[in-house]
């Protein structure tokens with residue numbers, strides 16, 4: 001299926017390589033400039049950015065624009081590696097080197113030999129593994145777990161972190177010597193909410209991708225959806241946007257995505273903001289029961305007792321708000337609390353869930 005023509009006021013991309021897009025906007029131009037500068041070198045690169053902001057996409061672009069293009073690119077999520085198995089995942093092991101090592105295993109570094117390794121969330125590696133990593137970086141050699149011979153490595157290392165590694169060294173979480181080895185060049189990827197020019201560019205790109213995946217022909221977003229996209233905070237950055245679009249495209253029958261196909265918290269995001277204290281408001285007459293509200297409650301965080309009770313209150317408040325079309329005074333009356341308490345409770349909920 002050919003990609004549909006999208007109605008968009010967004011500038012065309014500078015590069016659209018496979019599934020990634022690098023648009024002609026100030027943030028992208030700056031990132032691409034840095035990629036172009038560092039790609040041909042052998043420098044280690046640290047990519048900083050919030051979760052889902054596109055760090056791995058940038059690492060891949062560096063690899064593609066380097067002399068190592070065509071050689072392996074191996075990405076490892078260090079946050080997902082258990083302390084026990086991290087060594088064997090990264091450096092491999094010899095058969096019988098520990099209980100459970102039934103066969104020889106080639107680790108990620110060896111798989112990436114002559115190419116690039118991308119270590120995501122590197123600050124999560126244990127101190128022991130950081131020591132082994134330092135040896136690899138310094139001597140360009142490694143040994144498999146239980147192995148006796150050194151293996152020469154020619155691997156370019158790109159790492160990513162959502163906290164500044166210098167801060168992690170201050171907290172004793174990350175070795176300072178390793179930090180200095182890695183810190184040859186760094187790229188900061190801003191969160192999506194600080195890239196308003198890029199939001200619709202990504203939104204249209206993800207729409208095209210989803211159309212191709214689902215065999216659909218959704219071509220545009222309503223003006224309301226566009227305005228919601230631009231004002232929402234996108235805590236999960238590109239990954240969250242992509243998921244929202246996948247869901248909305250599936251729910252859309254016609255050619256245009258409407259706000260009703262967005263998750264409730266996103267389509268009503270502005271109405272659910274309680275960071276400002278209320279202004280005095282006129283008193284309204286409203287029903288004083290919420291017994292007849294029938295919507296399914298949504299559970300957001302019940303991992304602690306405090307979380308569970310905050311969630312339960314949020315559910316009640318949300319249902320009351322929906323019932324009175326988001327009039328906060330009416331909702332407070334319905335819940336038999338004053339408006340200030342309503343604001344404080346919503347603020348508490350938002351702070352608790354953004355921790």
Ligand SMILES: Nc1ncnc2c1ncn2[C@@H]1O[C@H](COP(=O)(O)OP(=O)(O)OP(=O)(O)O)[C@@H](O)[C@H]1O
Pocket residue numbers: 019020021022049050051052053054055056057058120162205238239242
């Ligand atoms: N330039 C881009 N063009 C198109 N899609 C992109 C681009 N950058 C990222 N994406 C998509 O956004 C999602 C998140 O990107 P990516 O995995 O690179 O983020 P990340 O910062 O590495 O996330 P995490 O912190 O969770 O590891 C992925 O689905 C990816 O395909």
Ligand SMILES: [Mg+2]
Pocket residue numbers: 055056120
């Ligand atoms: Mg990643």
